Amino acid sequence: MRGRSFTHTVGRRTIRCLATALTVTAALGLSPAGTAHAGAPSCADGWLADVVAADLGGLENLEYDGHGGFYVSGIVRGEILHVAGDGRVTTVRTGLDHPAGLRLVGNGLYFLTGDGSTPNGGGTLSRLDLDTGEVTVVLANLVQPNGLLLLPDGDLLISQLSIPWPPVGISRYRPSTGEFTLAWSPVPRPNGLALSPDRQAVITEDVLTSQLLRVPLNAPDLPTPVAAVNDGLLPGLDDLDVTATGLAYVTGDYSGSVYQVDTTTGAWCTIATGWTTPRGALPTPPPIGPTSARLAPDPTTGTWSLYVTSIDGTLRRLRPPTTLDLTPSFVR
Numbered sequence: 001m002r003g004r005s006f007t008h009t010v011g012r013r014t015i016r017c018l019a020t021a022l023t024v025t026a027a028l029g030l031s032p033a034g035t036a037h038a039g040a041p042s043c044a045d046g047w048l049a050d051v052v053a054a055d056l057g058g059l060e061n062l063e064y065d066g067h068g069g070f071y072v073s074g075i076v077r078g079e080i081l082h083v084a085g086d087g088r089v090t091t092v093r094t095g096l097d098h099p100a101g102l103r104l105v106g107n108g109l110y111f112l113t114g115d116g117s118t119p120n121g122g123g124t125l126s127r128l129d130l131d132t133g134e135v136t137v138v139l140a141n142l143v144q145p146n147g148l149l150l151l152p153d154g155d156l157l158i159s160q161l162s163i164p165w166p167p168v169g170i171s172r173y174r175p176s177t178g179e180f181t182l183a184w185s186p187v188p189r190p191n192g193l194a195l196s197p198d199r200q201a202v203i204t205e206d207v208l209t210s211q212l213l214r215v216p217l218n219a220p221d222l223p224t225p226v227a228a229v230n231d232g233l234l235p236g237l238d239d240l241d242v243t244a245t246g247l248a249y250v251t252g253d254y255s256g257s258v259y260q261v262d263t264t265t266g267a268w269c270t271i272a273t274g275w276t277t278p279r280g281a282l283p284t285p286p287p288i289g290p291t292s293a294r295l296a297p298d299p300t301t302g303t304w305s306l307y308v309t310s311i312d313g314t315l316r317r318l319r320p321p322t323t324l325d326l327t328p329s330f331v332r
Contacts, residue, residue, distance in 0.1 A: 040231045043260055043269035046321030051314055052307070053083045058288075059309035060115060061148075061239060063102035064296040071109055072309055073099040080111060080128070083315055085299055093128060093135070101148025101193075103156065105175070107131050110138070110156060112145040119144060125158060125173065139180060143168050147239060149193035149202065151217070152330060159190035159204060170204065170215065185220035187213055192239035192292075195330040196263070197246050203263060205237040205250070212237075212248060212261055227266040231255050239292035241306070242329045249293045249306050256289035258308055258318065277312045295328040304328070 058076030065071060068085025071092065080093040080102070092109075093099075100115035107130050114123025123142035128135050139158075147159035154176060160168035170193070172184035189207045196203055202215045203226070212227040229235050229250065236254030243249075248261040249271075256276030261268040276289040288311040298305035298319065304326035306318040320326050 040257070040273075041269040042271075042273075044271050044273075046324075047271050048319045049272060050317055050319075052317050053087050053089055053315045054313060056081060056083075056089065056313040056315065058311040058313060059291060059315065060098075060100050061102050061292045062294050062307060062309045062315065063104050063109070064294060064307075065104065068297070068299045070294075070296070070307065070315065071102050071104065072315060073102055073111060075099060075115060076311075076313075080109070097122075100146050101158070103148045103150045105150060105154075110148060110150075112142075112148055112158065114142060114144065115146050115161075116144060118142065119162065125156070138175070139173060142171075147191055147193040147204070149195065150332070151195070152199055157184070157193050157202060159187075159193055161189060161191055161207065170202070170220070185215050185223060187215060187223050191237060192241075192250065194240050194242040194248065196242065197244050197329045199330065203240065203242050203248055205240070207237055208234075210235055210237055212240075212250070212263065214263070226263045227261045227268055229259055229261065229268050231257065231259070231270070235259075238290065239294075241293050241295045243295065243325070244327045244329050245325065246329075249295070251290035251293050251308060253289055253291055253311070258290055258293065258306075272308075272318060275308075275310055275312070275314075275316075277310075295326050 057074045059072050060075035061073045063071045070083045072081050075098050078096040082090045082092050097113045098115045098117045100112040103110045109128040121141040121143050123145040124137050125139040126137050144160050144162045145158050146161040149157040156173045158171045162168045167188040169183040169187050170185040170190050172181040190204045191207050194203045210229045211225045213223040214226050215223045235252040238251040238253040240248050240250040246263045248263050250259045257270045258272040260271050290308050290310045292309045294307050308316045
């Protein structure tokens with residue numbers, strides 16, 4: 001199972017075949033310092049990084065547990081893990097098909113499966129009752145479900161990264177009624193999902209064009225680009241989170257970088273580079289790096305920090321400069 005999952009995970013996004021044209025040589029480390037692509041602007045000064053937990057297998061997504069820890073989805077091993085605030089790791093669920101997006105709602109953990117393994121359907125949205133351990137499949141037969149976002153009204157958005165064709169876009173599910181709207185927004189190749197500071201739109205990406213897009217909640221068929229991260233041939237934008245001031249923190253799966261993007265001006269820069277899986281550790285040549293970013297309370301500083309998962313099996317924390325407020329756009 002693990003060997004089969006690993007092969008599928010490396011190829012879970014068809015656009016990764018394009019990354020064979022990339023040449024990224026970087027070492028894994030604890031410092032944000034690294035080697036970015038030529039011309040990639042850096043704003044890493046003042047940021048400090050450390051490892052919360054390591055050797056967890058390839059990680060795809062994370063969700064703050066409200067108590068100083070995180071739930072993380074292990075796409076390579078097909079499991080959901082819990083990382084406590086002190087770094088202790090426990091296994092929550094195993095035997096899953098490529099688990100991806102996670103969102104905690106009350107005592108229920110919503111999670112997606114089938115990320116990259118369900119081009120013809122078969123992916124799911126499920127709810128894990130954290131009190132009883134019971135899992136309920138809420139939606140079945142999804143195509144390539146990837147990102148998951150909880151909206152202020154309680155609805156869930158699902159990005160469906162179907163590549164190369166046909167695109168599905170972003171779908172919407174209402175837990176209170178069971179209503180499901182397939183392709184609620186026609187964004188092609190969406191991945192990460194985050195709420196805009198005004199709570200009137202969602203910020204996502206078009207992975208292939210490396211664009212960040214704003215999707216109005218009242219006009220989801222009219223997405224507009226707000227920025228483009230031109231870092232090499234294909235940075236491979238993955239999950240993201242957005243602050244109340246409009247700064248998006250975006251992971252670069254191919255580039256091994258974490259980006260800061262101003263969703264108002266479109267300006268972008270790197271706050272971390274070189275976070276790639278070493279060559280030889282994967283059966284294909286392209287390095288694969290950070291997969292998900294989440295703004296969450298830092299129990300040590302009492303402020304907000306940025307937490308990042310990577311395919312190398314590491315959960316890292318990025319503490320910002322003291323002048324930078326990382327309060328997220330939506331605090332539940």
